[in-house]
Amino acid sequence: MSVGADDRALIARAAQGDAQAFAELVRRHQGWVRRLAFRYTRQGQDAEELAQEIFLRAWRHARSFRGEAAFATWLYRLAVNACLNFRAGRRARPEPLPLSEELESGAPAVGAGISAAEREARLRQALASLPARQRLALVLASFEDKSYEEIAAAMGTSLSSVESLLFRARRGLAAALRPFREKGEI
Amino acid sequence: MRCTQAKRSVSLAQDGRLSPAAMAPLQAHLDRCPSCREWQEELAWLHGRLQRLEAPAAGPGFQAAVMARAAAAGARRRRALPPLTLLRPVLRRAAAVLVLALSALLGYAISSRLERPSPAAVAAAFDQALNLDAFADLPGGSLGAVHEDLLREESR
Secondary structure, three states, X not given: OOOOOOHXXXXXXXXXOOHHHHHHHHHHHHHHHHHHHHHHOOOHHHHHHHXXXXXXXXXXXXXXXXXXXXXXXXXXXXXXXXXXXXXXXXXXOOOOOOOOHHHHHOOOOOHHHOOHHHHHHXXXXXXXXXXXXXXXXXXXXXXXXXXXXXXXXXXXXXXXXXXXXXXXXXXXHHHHHHHHHHOOOO | OOHHHHHHHHHHHHOOOOOHHHHHHHHHHHHHOHHHHHHHHHHHHHHHHHHOOOOOOOOOHHHHHHHHHHHHHHHHHHHOOOOHHHHHHHXXXXXXXXXXXXXXXXXXXHHHHOOOOOHHHHHHHHHHHHOOXXXXXXXXXXXXXXXXXXXXXXXX
16 A cells, blocks of 8 residues: 555654554665664664664655655765764663673773674764764765765754864774774784 | 874765865875775774664564554543634633723722712702803812813914
8 A cells, every 4th residue: 555655655644643654664764774773873772773763754844855855865964963862771681792801891802802793883883972963964975875965854964064073083993992902903 | 184084074974964075085094094094984884783683573562562652642631621713702701801890890999089079069060050240260270260261372
């Protein structure tokens, strides 16, 4: 019933309370929304929470979609705002990071002994340590392949601000990972 | 070109945002600055490393979890006050009644404060009017005297 309808028709029906229409929108866009949330947050549980929150905002504000832009563009702006407003660690039990015993004890670890999961955890930890706007700009540029113009529109800022955010994000991330990179641990 | 500018230009170049005219000066700087060359290599490594950061595919329960929260949000919305659009006609009528009531109240308040002449004053004025001498001057300050003065002015 909803498979053939385009996004605009579906969101219009969702605005009238059609849950099935909205469910189809979730099915179509959950992939990129979850990827964005996962790359922006540090933990899987936070990513799930954030991704759900993005769609929940779309459900609540469905009536505000006027069709001037594509639905995906509108949802992207909602997603960006949700990312910037998201408070991590609201769950009672945080997901443990897969760290080796050497790392926990503070002893230097040999590069070959670091698992792929640990390397990824370090990268995500360094990414999460960036200020929210820098992190978001970097995620949009590096993972979502968004142009400066698209990032500026999504974040409601100028091109020069995007340029500055990306430069500072890369500088901060490089500095955080440099010790691990020099030892071959990432 | 200074290192600060060169490093920013390297970041721009990675995003394909560096103009062709700026490429030559940047390259010239990189040729003689090992620190900025290292920065360029570091950015390239960082870009490649980020690209390998995977994200899990959407699980089967995600859509159901979203719809459950949406249903709960809808139920909460229905239990709340009715939307303003439904209340608008009622509010309009209530506003009209309020304005009428306030007007009546104001009118009564004003009228109750106006000075009414006493019965004795009314009787004295009536008596004066009845006993006016046609050939005598009208009492000064009276309405008739003022009217007479106006007529005199107009005839000039």
